[in-house]
Amino acid sequence: MTVQELPGSAAAAYRPTPPPAWQPRTDPAPLLPDPEPYRVLGTEAAASADPELLLRLYAELVRGRRYNAQATALTKQGRLAVYPSSTGQEACEVGAALALEERDWLFPSYRDTLAAVARGLDPVQALTLLRGDWHTGYDPHEHRVAPLCTPLATQLPHAVGLAHAARLKGDDVVALAMVGDGGTSEGDFHEALNFAAVWNAPVVFLVQNNGFAISVPLAKQTAAPSLAHKAVGYGMPGRLVDGNDAVAVHEVLGQAVARARRGGGPTLIEAVTYRMDAHTNADDATRYRADSEVETWRAHDPIQLLERELTERGLLDDGTRQAAAEAAETMAADLRERMNADPVLNPMDLFEHVYARQTTQLREQAALLRAELDAEEEAR
Amino acid sequence: MTTAAVKPATMAQALQRAMRDAMAEDPTVHVMGEDVGTLGGVFRVTDGLAKEFGEDRCTDTPLAEAGILGTAVGMAMYGLRPVVEMQFDAFAYPAFEQLISHVARMRNRTKGGMPMPITVRVPYGGGIGGVEHHSDSSEAYYMATPGLHVVTPATVEDAYGLLRASIASDDPVVFLEPKRLYWSKAEWSPEAPAAVEPIGRAVVRRSGRSATLITYGPSVPVCMEAAQAAAAEGWDLEVVDLRSLVPFDDETVCASVRRTGRAVVVHESTGFGGPGGEIAARVTERCFHHLEAPVLRVAGFDIPYPPPMLERHHLPGVDRVLDAVARLQWEAAS
Numbered sequence: 001m002t003v004q005e006l007p008g009s010a011a012a013a014y015r016p017t018p019p020p021a022w023q024p025r026t027d028p029a030p031l032l033p034d035p036e037p038y039r040v041l042g043t044e045a046a047a048s049a050d051p052e053l054l055l056r057l058y059a060e061l062v063r064g065r066r067y068n069a070q071a072t073a074l075t076k077q078g079r080l081a082v083y084p085s086s087t088g089q090e091a092c093e094v095g096a097a098l099a100l101e102e103r104d105w106l107f108p109s110y111r112d113t114l115a116a117v118a119r120g121l122d123p124v125q126a127l128t129l130l131r132g133d134w135h136t137g138y139d140p141h142e143h144r145v146a147p148l149c150t151p152l153a154t155q156l157p158h159a160v161g162l163a164h165a166a167r168l169k170g171d172d173v174v175a176l177a178m179v180g181d182g183g184t185s186e187g188d189f190h191e192a193l194n195f196a197a198v199w200n201a202p203v204v205f206l207v208q209n210n211g212f213a214i215s216v217p218l219a220k221q222t223a224a225p226s227l228a229h230k231a232v233g234y235g236m237p238g239r240l241v242d243g244n245d246a247v248a249v250h251e252v253l254g255q256a257v258a259r260a261r262r263g264g265g266p267t268l269i270e271a272v273t274y275r276m277d278a279h280t281n282a283d284d285a286t287r288y289r290a291d292s293e294v295e296t297w298r299a300h301d302p303i304q305l306l307e308r309e310l311t312e313r314g315l316l317d318d319g320t321r322q323a324a325a326e327a328a329e330t331m332a333a334d335l336r337e338r339m340n341a342d343p344v345l346n347p348m349d350l351f352e353h354v355y356a357r358q359t360t361q362l363r364e365q366a367a368l369l370r371a372e373l374d375a376e377e378e379a380r
Numbered sequence: 381m382t383t384a385a386v387k388p389a390t391m392a393q394a395l396q397r398a399m400r401d402a403m404a405e406d407p408t409v410h411v412m413g414e415d416v417g418t419l420g421g422v423f424r425v426t427d428g429l430a431k432e433f434g435e436d437r438c439t440d441t442p443l444a445e446a447g448i449l450g451t452a453v454g455m456a457m458y459g460l461r462p463v464v465e466m467q468f469d470a471f472a473y474p475a476f477e478q479l480i481s482h483v484a485r486m487r488n489r490t491k492g493g494m495p496m497p498i499t500v501r502v503p504y505g506g507g508i509g510g511v512e513h514h515s516d517s518s519e520a521y522y523m524a525t526p527g528l529h530v531v532t533p534a535t536v537e538d539a540y541g542l543l544r545a546s547i548a549s550d551d552p553v554v555f556l557e558p559k560r561l562y563w564s565k566a567e568w569s570p571e572a573p574a575a576v577e578p579i580g581r582a583v584v585r586r587s588g589r590s591a592t593l594i595t596y597g598p599s600v601p602v603c604m605e606a607a608q609a610a611a612a613e614g615w616d617l618e619v620v621d622l623r624s625l626v627p628f629d630d631e632t633v634c635a636s637v638r639r640t641g642r643a644v645v646v647h648e649s650t651g652f653g654g655p656g657g658e659i660a661a662r663v664t665e666r667c668f669h670h671l672e673a674p675v676l677r678v679a680g681f682d683i684p685y686p687p688p689m690l691e692r693h694h695l696p697g698v699d700r701v702l703d704a705v706a707r708l709q710w711e712a713a714s
Binding site: 134136139140146147151154156157158161162191198353359360361 | 486
């Protein structure tokens with residue numbers, strides 16, 4: 001016999017009810033990602049993809065792959081201190097960047113040089129940080145690309161703040177913030193997503209889940225069903241996309257950007273991809289992953305996926321292929337040549353940009369360096 | 381004589397007035413933080429701003445200091461001037477990465493392309509009976525970070541003037557508000573506030589010939605009281621209120637020490653690795669031949685901030701300052 005069945009007792013009237021203040025804030029079901037990463041290439045949907053877009057994505061992928069190879073070669077020549085390659089992830093980089101309008105802003109992590117270049121950044125200027133001549137070699141306002149961010153996930157709240165400010169000013173600007181799977185464990189990831197959702201800020205968060213944070217695999221990074229599932233906890237939709245399918249990435253990003261632009265708020269997108277190279281040239285990936293795994297992903301190469309579709313639709317002849325390869329080679333040759341010239345640096349710049357007005361202390365230190373430089377010059 | 385109403389005003393009111401005037405003059409000034417809106421801040425420093433300027437200009441944010449400062453960075457990138465409240469000194473620590481890795485160096489990183497005109501208001505210091513994490517003096521951490529200005533007012537007038545100057549600054553300013561002076565009063569006219577001078581200048585609060593007390597923020601009233609007490613014993617103390625720790629006003633400080641030949645640095649932050657060590661070193665480097673005694677420091681003990689029932693033993697008071705002054709009658713061991 002249960003307590004409720006006791007006739008006439010006070011307990012009989014008791015019905016557990018939720019606390020008075022509790023009510024669901026939103027229906028979680030529409031926010032949940034489809035468990036299968038969204039794909040276009042290799043499905044029937046690919047047939048309706050715009051040929052011009054496919055060819056543009058193809059050219060950018062080929063150029064991006066060549067850029068990664070050239071930059072990696074430059075590290076071996078000592079021209080770059082370090083290069084975090086995005087080989088294997090070009091579809092994410094390019095597909096996402098091309099989903100933005102000119103007035104939108106990109107907030108890249110250190111691995112997202114390709115996305116920055118796809119927005120029109122000079123390939124050499126995008127490498128300044130990694131060459132070591134200055135931290136940011138470009139004007140962030142020119143192409144609306146924030147400085148490549150080295151600390152993990154700290155650029156995400158910047159994207160939220162900028163998007164929020166733009167909306168306050170009445171501009172329909174969207175911010176795209178890119179982060180890796182490891183970055184989703186950082187506190188700033190949480191705070192940025194929470195602020196974005198509460199403020200309904202026009203931001204799109206793109207997580208490139210490339211399998212590893214340096215050496216730590218995703219299984220040791222999170223216990224969530226997927227990184228896209230995290231979205232529901234903040235009250236924003238989560239989407240899973242095949243990160244090697246440039247068309248799918250572009251489409252999903254485009255939808256999220258359009259949604260943000262019309263006031264629909266932020267979206268969290270997880271692109272499932274794979275980092276074919278090591279974390280950087282300083283890392284030995286053979287210590288933490290098997291060759292067989294790498295080979296599995298090689299069969300899912302973003303350029304090959306797109307090539308297959310283009311070929312099937314008769315959009316890729318030898319001429320097109322050659323044109324893309326030549327354009328990439330021209331870019332690489334130019335990059336090589338310009339990177340092989342020693343940059344001309346002015347040591348006095350060290351004191352120029354610390355404050356708007358130099359402090360007395362910095363003026364004194366600048367004078368000291370000036371004297372040292374003059375003495376060096378005289379000794380020569 | 382001016383007809384502007386001069387009546388007792390508190391430091392908290394002067395700070396509120398500074399934000400209000402800045403917001404009225406410049407639509408890009410935005411106040412943000414936990415509880416700054418409807419409540420008006422736990423110390424009521426932002427009282428009425430949300431009502432007057434709307435919630436878009438004075439925003440109650442989610443409770444997340446890194447998020448508050450991190451979003452302020454993005455807002456500054458888009459041309460706004462955020463004024464961020466960190467509620468309590470030790471609550472600012474989660475925002476340290478944003479402050480140090482981004483706010484302080486964004487101008488430098490971008491060769492001037494992305495200045496960060498952000499004011500970070502941090503109520504700091506003890507003496508109000510706050511429990512753990514509510515009384516830290518963190519200025520040494522901020523001072524050690526190039527790219528930041530660090531200022532702290534000790535008077536009602538300065539609270540207004542320095543906060544206006546900080547908000548107007550194109551560089552980030554950590555604005556340290558001495559909590560225990562929030563309710564200190566002065567005859568001050570909110571209708572005709574003093575002119576705003578650029579930050580970076582110290583001021584002589586009391587002239588004297590025997591020794592210089594170099595101090596700032598919550599320790600300024602302590603030093604003024606000590607100077608008064610010392611006068612009875614024949615010591616004529618000069619009190620220099622730094623107002624700005626970064627940039628540091630070597631000129632005013634050293635001019636004073638060269639006149640008096642003796643100096644004591646007074647602050648409630650810990651002594652080891654604290655601001656006093658830097659100040660004493662600067663003074664010694666520049667005034668060595670004028671010094672009649674070593675530069676002494678009177679600081680908080682080198683302990684985590686104590687529980688409120690013991691804090692009076694930790695905070696440098698008038699007696700401890702006077703003891704140091706007595707030790708200035710120093711003679712080299714023969």
